[in-house]
Amino acid sequence: MLTDTQKKALDQSIYDYLAIHHPSVASVLASSTDTVTIPAADAPPPPPGPTLLEKKWSSVLRLQKKVLDLEAQMKRSGVGMKGAGGTLQAGKMLPAFDQPPKQSRGHRGGGITSCAIHPTHNTIATSGEDGAVKIWEWETGEFLQTLKGHTGGVQDVAFSGSGHMLASSSADLTIKLWDPEKNYQCVKTLRGHSHNISRVRFIAPNDDHLVSCSRDNTVKFWEASTGFCTHTVEEHEGWVRALAVRSDGTEFASGGNDSYINVYKISSKEITTTLSGHDHIVTSLAYPPLPPASKSPDPATLNLLISASRDKTVRLWDTQTGSNLHTFTDHDNWVRDVIIHRSRNYAISVSDDKSIIIWDLKNKRKLRKCEDAHGHFVTCIAMHSSRMILTTGGVDNVMKSWVVK
Structure with missing residues (x-):
């Protein structure tokens, strides 16, 4: 569940991506929501490189890989991700002070x-x-x-x-x-x-x-x-x-x-x-x-x-x-x-x-x-x-x- 701030940031990142790759679709999105900021006509073009949406997507993929790695690690150690009630089992799950926070x-x-x-x-x-x-x-x-x-x-x-x-x-x-x-x-x-x-x-x-x-x-x-x-x-x-x-x-x-x-x-x-x-x-x-x-x-x-x-x-x-x-x-x-x-x-x-x-x-x-x-x-x-x-x-x-x- 996203907060209002997170929803606005997501809408803006989607608009920025579409404005570069699909301008006509971006204009439709802009007309249907008041949560995006449309740059002025004389505004400089965005810098080259991935947009915020692409960066966010990359971070999601990295997170997904991290979750899969953790699941594999827990499986090897005999700890299940879910118990009978569908929640994370308690186990020890204690802070590891040998790793930087x-x-x-x-x-x-x-x-x-x-x-x-x-x-x-x-x-x-x-x-x-x-x-x-x-x-x-x-x-x-x-x-x-x-x-x-x-x-x-x-x-x-x-x-x-x-x-x-x-x-x-x-x-x-x-x-x-x-x-x-x-x-x-x-x-x-x-x-x-x-x-x-x-x-x-x-x-x-x-x-x-x-x-x-x-x-x-x-x-x-x-x-x-x-x-x-x-x-x-x-x-x-x-x-x-x-x-x-x-x-x-x-x-x-x-x-x-x-x-x-x-x-x-x-x-x-x-x-x-x-x-x-x-x-x-x-x-x-x-x-x-x-x-x-x-x-x-x-x-x-x-x-x-x-x-x-x-x-x-x-x-x-x-x-x-x-x-x-x-x-x-x-x-x-x-x-x-x-x-x-x-x-x-x-x-x-x-x-x-x-x-x-x-x-x-x-x-x-x-x-x-x-x-x-x-x-x-x-x-x-x-x-x-x-x-x-x-x-x-x-x-x-x-x-x-x-x-x-």
């Missing part, structure tokens, strides 16, 4: 704060302390557009489960909703927090409800269609920095400066468990993604939650019993962000020690570490639920897309 630059100032991968489009969204939200193409790392509207540093970005909406939260006290199908037009601005908004997440299974947390010590629930705040939770004793929503939409967790993690039932907004163990600020929380429809989840991962903290640790929790299942201690500085791999067998964290670490959750050990992953603190990480895409961002204002295999 694609690098994208565009943010300025204090660094990239968050990154999110669109569930169906080939795009990544990043937010920065420069007040910008930027959209990139994940395959090439090409910059696509900047979303302007926030007047303060943007702290977080999150796509809805269907990809029909992108949410961003900012130090300007607002949450903005952007529509990818309308060239990321801002369709709603949510106001109600009285301080910096640290995180925003959509609540499964639909796109119409969100939850956010803030330096005003609160967690707020929102209705996207109206922009109204429907509920406020005031259970923390300080800045609420971290937020996660369980994939089935039944539970959420929050953490922050008071070092506690509160687990709530979404239906009642009441605390069911308080997790204590960190001795510094809780910076990130993550639930495991849903397993494929054809596969029942491992009972051991049903109530799993993972947390990262400025105490340099990553902790594994059982939200039903409140027990700390394990503490990982291999980072040498604040841990900024953590995610759980789609297989539910691994976690990946990033830190101010500039590293990325992959954790083996079953065997409770460090599996792989990438030293100096960025030139400065690594602030955020995101992984696609089914495609082989993993991206990180840092204070160095660089977004990196890592090879996954």
Whole structure:
């Protein structure tokens, strides 16, 4: 599915090609659409060589060959491209730190704060302390557009489960909703927090409800269609920095400066468990993604939650019993962000020690570490639920897309 910008670029490249090879057909196309720009009569002729359409076609052929090569490689290694449910099997599919990542630059100032991968489009969204939200193409790392509207540093970005909406939260006290199908037009601005908004997440299974947390010590629930705040939770004793929503939409967790993690039932907004163990600020929380429809989840991962903290640790929790299942201690500085791999067998964290670490959750050990992953603190990480895409961002204002295999 193409965005409006991609559709316009495709129309223009087709017109440019036809204008050179089939002028009469090009004139028909120009009269039937308003998305192409017709050069002035006195405009210089196009330079010799392949047109944009021909270049795009060549890149498609190269991509097709790459896919065939990957399929052959996976077949040789015994990994199927599709499982019974028609989705990419989880396998290991972990970042290969022995291969250089694609690098994208565009943010300025204090660094990239968050990154999110669109569930169906080939795009990544990043937010920065420069007040910008930027959209990139994940395959090439090409910059696509900047979303302007926030007047303060943007702290977080999150796509809805269907990809029909992108949410961003900012130090300007607002949450903005952007529509990818309308060239990321801002369709709603949510106001109600009285301080910096640290995180925003959509609540499964639909796109119409969100939850956010803030330096005003609160967690707020929102209705996207109206922009109204429907509920406020005031259970923390300080800045609420971290937020996660369980994939089935039944539970959420929050953490922050008071070092506690509160687990709530979404239906009642009441605390069911308080997790204590960190001795510094809780910076990130993550639930495991849903397993494929054809596969029942491992009972051991049903109530799993993972947390990262400025105490340099990553902790594994059982939200039903409140027990700390394990503490990982291999980072040498604040841990900024953590995610759980789609297989539910691994976690990946990033830190101010500039590293990325992959954790083996079953065997409770460090599996792989990438030293100096960025030139400065690594602030955020995101992984696609089914495609082989993993991206990180840092204070160095660089977004990196890592090879996954």
